[in-house]
Each structure stands twice: as structure tokens, then as C-alpha cells.
Amino acid sequence: MIKQLQQQVEKAIADINWVQEPTGLYQPIDYVLSLGGKRIRPVLTLLACKLFSDDEKQALSTALAVEVFHNFTLLHDDVMDRADTRRGKPTVHKKWNDNTAILSGDAMLIKAYQLLQQAPADKLPVLLDLFSKTAIEVCEGQQYDVDFENDLAVQLPQYIEMIRLKTAVLLAAALKMGAIIGGASLQDANALYDYGINLGLAFQLRDDYLDSFGDPAVFGKKIGGDICCNKKTFLMITALQTASEEQRKELLQWIGCTDTTCHEQKIKAVLKIYQDLQIDTRCEEAIRAYFEKSVGSLKNVQLAENKKDILVKFANDLMGRNK
Amino acid sequence: MIKQLQQQVEKAIADINWVQEPTGLYQPIDYVLSLGGKRIRPVLTLLACKLFSDDEKQALSTALAVEVFHNFTLLHDDVMDRADTRRGKPTVHKKWNDNTAILSGDAMLIKAYQLLQQAPADKLPVLLDLFSKTAIEVCEGQQYDVDFENDLAVQLPQYIEMIRLKTAVLLAAALKMGAIIGGASLQDANALYDYGINLGLAFQLRDDYLDSFGDPAVFGKKIGGDICCNKKTFLMITALQTASEEQRKELLQWIGCTDTTCHEQKIKAVLKIYQDLQIDTRCEEAIRAYFEKSVGSLKNVQLAENKKDILVKFANDLMGRNK
Known part of the structure; x- marks a missing residue:
């Protein structure tokens, strides 16, 4: 399904x-939307709607609003992160320029609202409230991510809050909006929201995990990217917290080294410390906990078990468990 | 009033x-909104509402939405134009950095929608439609402005369309939204929209005019800025169209010269050609025509004459005629 x-x-x-017209504004939008991706968020909107109503089509414009919004964030994030490629293709600011990425991104955010405006009229106010609240939270998450870059004192709860805002709330809102359009009770819609939040957290932690411990052939990216650019991930924060004095000193030394020629060495050394501290196990445990919490949110939802199973299967698929 | x-x-x-929190996201928003300015657009929203209803307060959140949106465009435009100052103060990307200007601008656009969502519920769908349509038009106008920078073949109708999108539609929408909230008929609301479009065009052409022919002490900016950066304004387009072969050659030569050391000379020479071709008179005529058209739109509006007079006076004030 x-x-x-x-x-x-x-x-x-x-x-x-x-x-x-003007094509200079709209071509990049077409480009970024045609790069594909798994369309996780709009699928969740349609799925959530379909679980509560037979007609998921009434959620289609809202699903597209979520996808266009998500791609808008990628476009602007890529400018801010100076990322060269996205889904194996040049990013918009690389293929065109920074100004194009800024302006076409702005237009996408407005387009997202225009799509949302096509939602069923009686649901529009509540959908708008949730969408805007979520959108501003995603901006806040991005800001925290930037703030944490040069902050060695970031603690785990702050990190979890950052990825909740940057990643999880949009998955959760995608689900809740679909459920609302499908006619779910507020309680059920909120339970799906919670399912989305914890699934989003598990998903992001898994991304952190794979960046250090993944199989490069499966992961699709080079291992150690987060280590190189000193990302304060679950792994690094936990390592800094649990390290011996000597290990901590070594970690800080590597964090201080931004010379690209020592990247290979840096990755190897930090991974070694991660392994010595069993950071991989700790991360796996956290992922499992958020995953369980996610699926647990479905317990009290007023849906037949076979419908809930679809959400459980989706969660397992997203976590790469059914491959 | x-x-x-x-x-x-x-x-x-x-x-x-x-x-x-996070202050890194919100401080720049507070900064840019506290820089002041004439608040023309939100004032127009309140005024339009007040003309049709006694209670302009119901339009306050919409007026703020328009002002926040306008300031969002300034923030992102300043990044794209590499502008150092705005209202005598450093621009956000100068005071902070480009990434801050991008992200805080994004948050402002979302905040604008959140303010708009507070509008009277029965008016919300029509206000949202108009707001989003206008917002995307402003992006289109900015794109045309960028496109025209290196285009010597721009014709006057294209230029008028560009400033209609970039400047006039927001003034017009500000008025129309206020009128709608105030309970105006669609016909009256559209008449105010037309008043706003033509007033916006007259206002922008006056800005072009003053950049070349203004009194520097009154204008507040250095004369000739548009000439230096080869802006395709009403003046330059009309000059290129009406120039003799020799004058055209000279104009193109100056356009080709981007060396900052010859700026003074360039301004002097281009101004001389403008004067020889009586471009100032032509521009004044165009301003007068749009102004008359603007005020003329009020003829059939169902309002008492003393109320229409307020709009006529506002138009005159905006054009600097009552000083």
C-alpha cells in the first residue's frame, strides 16, 4: 500500500x-522536486488519512504542501551548509547560484501554503495552525543545529530537542494533518503525532549511527562525515560525556583539528574511541527505545489492528528492518 | 488620521x-522590525478597513502580517543585492551573516502567515488566497529585476510589469485585505486594489526619478546609484529607446564601464544624455498619469467623498506633494 x-x-x-514565467524562479523548483527521494512525509499524510477514511485523495494537496515545504528546507539548508550535492545531483545553489536558491526557496514556501489552502475548508484553520507551528519549529531546529556546531557543552537532552524540531515534528505533523483530514478524533490525531515524533527521533539517531557504523555500500554516503565536520551527534555527545580524561583530551584534540588532510586519521581515531566506549551499543539502545515508544503510541488509537499494523510495518521499513 | x-x-x-529561544533566530527579526520605516503597507490595511467599518482593530493582525512579509522581502533582497545598510543601519547579513539572514527571513515569512491566521475566520480563505498570490508575485518581480540586470533589450512594458509585481501588488493587496475585513463589496475592494497598483507604480517611478533628478539633501541617498549599477529603470529604458545613434553608443559605452573609479564621470555623462533627451519630463508625465489613474479608481467606490479624500491625500503625501 x-x-x-x-x-x-x-x-x-x-x-x-x-x-x-519567470523560468529563472520556477525551473529550480521543478528541478529539486524531480530529484525524487522517498516522499516519506507526503506518504504519511495520505496513509494517515486513508486509515481513518476511505478517500485519501482529499489529503493530496496537503501531502504535497508538506513535501514542497520539506524540499524548501533542503534547498535553504544546502545553501547554509554549502552542500554540493543532494540525491547525487548538484544542489540548486551549485547548479544556479545562491540568490536563485534563496529566492526559489522562498517561492516554494509560499507554494506550500497555496497547496495547503486547497485542503477541505472546514479543516483549514486547524491545518494552518499546525503547519505554521511546525514550519517555525523546523527553523528553530536548524538554528539550534547551527548554534551547536561550535558548542562543546551540548548535552543529550538539548540534542534530542534539536532533532525533534529539525526532523521529527514535520513527520509528526504530516501524520496528524492526514489524520485530521481523514476525520480522526483529536486524541487519535495526537497519538499519531506522538508516533511520528518518536519515529522521527529514532530515524535521526539511526542516521547518526549509520554515519559512523554503517556499511558504506548500503549507507550511500562516505562513513565519518559527521566526525569530520565536528557534528554534535548523539555519538559525539555521549562519547564526550562518558570518556575518560585521556579519551576526552584526545577527542577534543581531534575536534580542534579541521585540516582536511588529517580527515582519514581523525575518523579512524574517533571511531576507535566510540568503539572503546561502546557508543554504538548505547546508540542502538536509544534507537530501540524511541522506536518502541513510537509504536507504543498506537496502542490506544481507535483503529483496527490490521490498520495499526500498516504503521508498525512502515516504522520497521523506515528503520531498515525489513530489508 | x-x-x-x-x-x-x-x-x-x-x-x-x-x-x-533560540535567540539567534529571533533577535534579527526584532532588529529589522525595530528599524522603523513609514509602515506604509500596514497603515493602508488599517485605513482601508476603517473606511468601511468603524473598527480598524480587526485588521491589525493582517496589517502586521503585511509588514512582517514586507520586511522579510527586504531581508532576503539585501542578501541578494549585497546591500550593506538599510535605513541607516547595517543589514542583517552584515550585522550577523548570510545564513542568519536566510533563516531568520524564512521564519519571518512563516510568522507573517501566523499573523494572517488571526484574521476574522469568515474572511480567512479569501485573505489567504490574496496574500499568497501577492507573495509569489513579489518573488516573481524580484526574479525579473535580477533577470533585467544584464538585459539591454528590456522594454518599458516589461519594466512596468516588473515593478508592478515587485512593488505595487503588495500595496494593492494591503489595501484590498483591509477593505475586505472592513466589509467592503468585492467591487469596492477591487477598486482600492487598482488605486494601490497605480499608486505603487507612480511611487516606484518617482523613486527612479529622484535617484537621478532628486535633491540629495531631501532624497537621503546619493544621486546616481541606479546609473552606477546599470539599473534598467524607466529613465534608462526610455533613454535607450529615444536616443540618437550617437547617444545610444555613448550610453552603451557607459553601461559597459563598471569600473568604480569612473562612477562620477559616468553619472555626469548619463545625466547629461537624460537631460538632452528630456527623460525627466517624460518620467514626470508617466508619474502624473499613473497618479491620476490611481486616484481615478476611487470614482466609483461606494464611500462618502470625505472618506475618499483621505485616500487622495494619502496618495499626495506619498508622492511628496504636500511637503
Whole structure:
């Protein structure tokens, strides 16, 4: 069923004529939306709607609003992070320039609202409230991420709050909006929101984990990217907290070294410390805990078990457990 | 009355606690909103509402939405134009950095929608439609402005369309939204929109005019800024169109010269050609025509003449005619 919803999203995106005059503004939007991706968020909106109503199509414009918003954040984040590639293709600011990425991104954010405005009229105010609240939280998450870059004192709760804002709330809102459109009770919609938050946290921690301990062939990115750029991930924060004095000194030394020629050495040394401190196990435990919490949120939802199973399977798929 | 509405806007902006955590995101928003300015757009929203209803306060959140949106565009435009100062103070990307200007700008756009969501519920869908349509048009206008920078073939109708999108539609929408909230008929609201479009065009052409022919002491900026950076303004486009072969050659030569050391010479030479071609008179005529058209839109509006007079006086004030 997920695959079918994914195709529905792809078709809906392809059916919209994104490019109009001035093409300098709209071509980059078409480009970034056609780069693909798993369309996780819009699929969740459609899925949540379908679980409570037979007609998931009424949530289609809202699903697209979420996807366009998500791609807007990628576009602006890539400018801020000076990222060269996204999904194996040059980023918009690389293919065009910074100004294009800024302005086309702005237009995407507005387009997201225009799509949202097509939602069922009686649901519009509550959807708008949730969407804007979520959107501003994503900005806050991005700001914390930037703030943490040069902050060695970041603690785990702060980090979890950052990834909650930057990653989890949009997954959660995508689900809740779909549930609302599908006619779910507020209680059920909120339970799906909680499912999304904890799934989002588990998902982001898994991303942290794979960046250090993943199989490069499966992960698709080079191992150690986070280590190189001193990202304060779950792994690094936990390592700094649990390290012996000597290990801590060594970690700080490597963090201080930003010379690209020592990247290989730095990755190797930090990974060694992670392993000595069993950071991988700790991270796996945290992922498991958030995953369990996520699936646990479904317990009291007023849905047939076979419908809940779809959400459980989705969560397992997202965590790479059914491959 | 305008002054009183202006104070109402200032007070409403001051009453909102813009700064919360993370301060890195919100401090720049507070900064840019406290730089002042004439608050033309939110004043127009309140004024339009007050003309049709006694209670302009119901339009206050919408007025603020318009002002926050306007300041968002300034923030991102300043990054794109590499502008160092705004209202005599350093721009956000100068005081902080580009990433801050991008992200805080994004948050402002979302905040604008959050303010708009506080509008009277029965009016919300139509206000949202107009607001988003206007917002995307402003982006289109900015894109055309960028496109025209290196385009010598820009014609006057294209230029007018560009400034309509970049400047006029927001003034027009500010008025129309206020009128809608005040309970105006669609016909009257549209007449105010037309008043705003033509007033916006006249206002922008006056800005072009003053950049070349203004009194530097009154204008507040150095004369010739547009000439230096080869802006395709009404003046330059008309000059290129009406120039003799020899004058055209000279103009193109100066456009080709981007060396800052010859700025003074360039301004002097281009101004001389403008004067020889009586571009100042042509521009004054165009300003007068749009101004007359603007005020003419009020003819069929269902309002008492003394109320229409307020809009006529506002237009005259905006054009600097009552000083």
C-alpha cells in the first residue's frame, strides 16, 4: 500500500506544471522536486488519512504542501551548509547560484501554503495552525543545529530537542494533518503525532549511527562525515560525556583539528574511541527505545489492528528492518 | 488620521515579544522590525478597513502580517543585492551573516502567515488566497529585476510589469485585505486594489526619478546609484529607446564601464544624455498619469467623498506633494 501511495505522490507532483514565467524562479523548483527521494512525509499524510477514511485523495494537496515545504528546507539548508550535492545531483545553489536558491526557496514556501489552502475548508484553520507551528519549529531546529556546531557543552537532552524540531515534528505533523483530514478524533490525531515524533527521533539517531557504523555500500554516503565536520551527534555527545580524561583530551584534540588532510586519521581515531566506549551499543539502545515508544503510541488509537499494523510495518521499513 | 494609524502599527509591533529561544533566530527579526520605516503597507490595511467599518482593530493582525512579509522581502533582497545598510543601519547579513539572514527571513515569512491566521475566520480563505498570490508575485518581480540586470533589450512594458509585481501588488493587496475585513463589496475592494497598483507604480517611478533628478539633501541617498549599477529603470529604458545613434553608443559605452573609479564621470555623462533627451519630463508625465489613474479608481467606490479624500491625500503625501 505504501508503494501505491508513493506513486500517487509522484504522479501528483508530475501532474503539476511547476515551470512558468519567470523560468529563472520556477525551473529550480521543478528541478529539486524531480530529484525524487522517498516522499516519506507526503506518504504519511495520505496513509494517515486513508486509515481513518476511505478517500485519501482529499489529503493530496496537503501531502504535497508538506513535501514542497520539506524540499524548501533542503534547498535553504544546502545553501547554509554549502552542500554540493543532494540525491547525487548538484544542489540548486551549485547548479544556479545562491540568490536563485534563496529566492526559489522562498517561492516554494509560499507554494506550500497555496497547496495547503486547497485542503477541505472546514479543516483549514486547524491545518494552518499546525503547519505554521511546525514550519517555525523546523527553523528553530536548524538554528539550534547551527548554534551547536561550535558548542562543546551540548548535552543529550538539548540534542534530542534539536532533532525533534529539525526532523521529527514535520513527520509528526504530516501524520496528524492526514489524520485530521481523514476525520480522526483529536486524541487519535495526537497519538499519531506522538508516533511520528518518536519515529522521527529514532530515524535521526539511526542516521547518526549509520554515519559512523554503517556499511558504506548500503549507507550511500562516505562513513565519518559527521566526525569530520565536528557534528554534535548523539555519538559525539555521549562519547564526550562518558570518556575518560585521556579519551576526552584526545577527542577534543581531534575536534580542534579541521585540516582536511588529517580527515582519514581523525575518523579512524574517533571511531576507535566510540568503539572503546561502546557508543554504538548505547546508540542502538536509544534507537530501540524511541522506536518502541513510537509504536507504543498506537496502542490506544481507535483503529483496527490490521490498520495499526500498516504503521508498525512502515516504522520497521523506515528503520531498515525489513530489508 | 494616518499618523494615528502609524502609531497603532508601531505600538502593535512593539507589543509583540519577538525574541524567544533560540535567540539567534529571533533577535534579527526584532532588529529589522525595530528599524522603523513609514509602515506604509500596514497603515493602508488599517485605513482601508476603517473606511468601511468603524473598527480598524480587526485588521491589525493582517496589517502586521503585511509588514512582517514586507520586511522579510527586504531581508532576503539585501542578501541578494549585497546591500550593506538599510535605513541607516547595517543589514542583517552584515550585522550577523548570510545564513542568519536566510533563516531568520524564512521564519519571518512563516510568522507573517501566523499573523494572517488571526484574521476574522469568515474572511480567512479569501485573505489567504490574496496574500499568497501577492507573495509569489513579489518573488516573481524580484526574479525579473535580477533577470533585467544584464538585459539591454528590456522594454518599458516589461519594466512596468516588473515593478508592478515587485512593488505595487503588495500595496494593492494591503489595501484590498483591509477593505475586505472592513466589509467592503468585492467591487469596492477591487477598486482600492487598482488605486494601490497605480499608486505603487507612480511611487516606484518617482523613486527612479529622484535617484537621478532628486535633491540629495531631501532624497537621503546619493544621486546616481541606479546609473552606477546599470539599473534598467524607466529613465534608462526610455533613454535607450529615444536616443540618437550617437547617444545610444555613448550610453552603451557607459553601461559597459563598471569600473568604480569612473562612477562620477559616468553619472555626469548619463545625466547629461537624460537631460538632452528630456527623460525627466517624460518620467514626470508617466508619474502624473499613473497618479491620476490611481486616484481615478476611487470614482466609483461606494464611500462618502470625505472618506475618499483621505485616500487622495494619502496618495499626495506619498508622492511628496504636500511637503
